[in-house]
Amino acid sequence: MRSRTRNAALLGATAVLTALALTACSASASPNTGASTGTESSATPVSGGTLRYLANTEPPTWDGQRVPSLNLNSINSSIFDTVTVQAEDGTYKPGLATKWEVSEDGLTYTFTLRTDVKFQDGSPFNATVLKQNFDRPLNETGLATASSGIVENTVVDDSTLKVTLSRPNASFIHALSTPHWPIYSGKVLTEHTPAELSANPKLSVGSGPFKVKDYVKGSKIVLEKNPDYNWAPSTWGHTGPAYLDEVTIQFVPEPQARIGALGSKQADAIDQVPPLNIPEVKAAGGKILEKDNTGTPYYLALNPNIAPFDDKNVRIAFRDAIDVDGLLKSVYAGEYKKAWTTTLPDTPPLGSYDKSLEKSWSFDPKASAKLLDEAGYTETDKDGYRTKDGKRLTINWAVDSLYVQTDQRQQLGEAIASSLKKAGFEVIRTPYDTAAFSAQLAKNEHNLADSSRGYADVGTTIQPYQTNAIPKDGGGSGINYGLLSDPQIDESGKIVSANSDPKVRIAEAQKVQKRILDEGFAIPLYVPKKIVGTNANVHGWKFDAVGYTDAFYDVWLGK
Known part of the structure; x- marks a missing residue:
């Protein structure tokens, strides 16, 4: 065979x-x-x-506002310009906006725009077109950009747009520097439906250096x-048309x-x-x-709402039973570094990553076995799995089919599942189509799901653990795959999201990293x-x- x-x-x-x-x-x-x-x-x-x-892989949708996708980001970065751009040092530079001002309460952003930009279909870029793009999460359902918190966009004049948020959003300027906010031609947005934008990249008409x-x-x-x-931003190596x-x-x-x-x-x-x-x-x-x-590592999100992970001892035992170092070495020949927390090193603002948590947890089969005993899983069935009250210690792992080949995650997942049998865990991996994945998680029937989130702002490393990011019935863009609702994390998340002081954001982000590890809500695997x-x-x-x-x-x- x-x-x-x-x-x-x-x-x-x-x-x-x-x-x-x-x-x-x-x-x-x-x-x-x-x-x-x-x-x-x-x-x-x-x-x-x-x-x-x-x-x-081919992107699951061609609309960057709809579903974050690594492959789509790479392609859209060549087609669309962004309102702002992020430099290598993490600061933000002009893109389609030459400057921006923020009100004292953090709710109003006034953007001054370039006047020399035109889209690939020959139509002009101006404040009216930018308003069309920024209005999309107000008028369409299921857009990931709805999390930006925009409630109103007002055209002041052709080169000035005022944006009002429902809450302070410390990562708003960063969001506008990413391919998740592709700025479409106003002509395309007027003449085509959201479904058409998602299905046909020939409608991906931006102002960038390449066109479809x-x-x-x-x-x-x-x-x-x-x-x-x-009109290339200053962060690039040249001006004028692309070389290719x-x-x-x-x-x-x-x-x-x-x-x-x-x-x-x-x-x-x-x-x-x-x-x-x-x-x-x-x-x-x-x-x-x-x-x-930067952003989050590849991690396992544990669902603490249902057995057996409603018991902290079982969550910690599960983590202690995984030989992360050995698995990374066997699957990736040591090419990937072990992740220690749920925030990656170098995630802006610099210092957000809590280095003190390195080596704070490790592979410890004896500690795992002791915790399972304390949790009542003291018996073993004929197949070698731990049991409690006659019920096998089974972990149902929900898998998004789109990403199983990314970084050979299928092989890693199978290796993790196989290795855990020795500790008495039966791990069953069930793949789901991407379109149905969030809706499946919303049923609260899974014990485990895996994910990673690339983003150059610490806010995104906390969002996957906030109550407001829990997937809803019918799907949606919720990224809290463990369905975790924790008041302490929610409070820190609000501060990180709203406060523009880097020191405050760093302190709160580090609180979250420590709590997640202390409670066993997630298991970081690799960078x-x-x-x-x-x-x-x-x-x-x-x-x-x-x-x-x-x-x-x-x-x-x-x-």
Whole structure:
């Protein structure tokens, strides 16, 4: 069976490579002498060529306001400009807005806008169009941007928009710097429905350096240079149009097929390089570009509302029974670092990560066994699982199918489930379609769910544990997968969300991290990072502050 599975995988990879050979465009190279960013030496960028990029999945929706998606963020960053931009040091710079003023009560933001920007369909950017975009969460249901708290948008004049919030939101300016707030052409928003925006990326008309040229559902999206682009933020490496003529992004789920295409020069860059394959990419002459994410780690959210995790002893016992270090080493060859808290290092404001919590918990089978005894799970059934009052210690793990291949999380999840049998836990992993995932969690029938949230502001590391983020009946955008309702965390969350003083926000964020660990509400596993493989002719690749791929604007191709 093992041999047959391996052969089938190889045949699948070969088929994908054949398709790539038939459909991929060749990159037109121009003479150059070096490379671009990061650890590479500087060189003079050249224009022209098509970048052939292989992504692991197609985005579940093409509307950035609707569902956060790593792949969509990477694509939308090339199509849409943002109102503000975040610099490498975590500060915010002008984007489509040249400046902004905030009222003393933190409820009113007045944006002064650029007057030289036009959308890819030729329509103008102005305060009226920005109001259309900011009005969307007021008029549409199910938008993730509703959490920004906008209640009213007022056009002062063509270049000035006043935005009123229902509550102070310390991360509002950050939110406007992310691809979660794509600024669409007003013409598109007027002429098309939200459902059409979600389904068809040809309606993704922004003011960014690339525009959509072609799209084949389930196969690829092609971006072409916007020749009129001349309003790049100061955070970029150049001004004027992009260097590349086109970017062809193909959706190739099989990691080995992506790696094979890169090694055979049928692709210039690939996303989601599995850690175990990094030596293979390097041996074939490729480069590995990587950056740790900020925001939350990949973590397990435990549901404390129903048995057995309604007992703190069982929650802590479950954590103590997981050999995180050993599992990361076996699944990822040690490439991913262990996460110690529910906030990642370098998450702004700097200092939010509580370093004192490092090594505050560890793999401890003896302590786990003692806690299970204290919780009443003193018997063992014929299959080796702990029992209490004749009932097996079973953990139902709800899994979002969209993300099981991200970072080989399927393999990690299976390894965790298998390893826990020794401690007496039966772990059952049940996959759900993304569209039904939140609604399933809202039923309060699961014991465990996993997640990670990349965001360059500490507020997002607390939101997954706040009562107001619990998924509702019928779905929605709730990200509190453990259905946790804790007054102490809610109070700290309110302060972090509303207070603009970094010292206050840091102190409250650290309180939350400690409480989550003390109570066993979640188990941090590893620090996610973006791992991109490229051929030697690819230069100028950048990552944003979160650690996702930024736009292809500065990328250029050499020989």
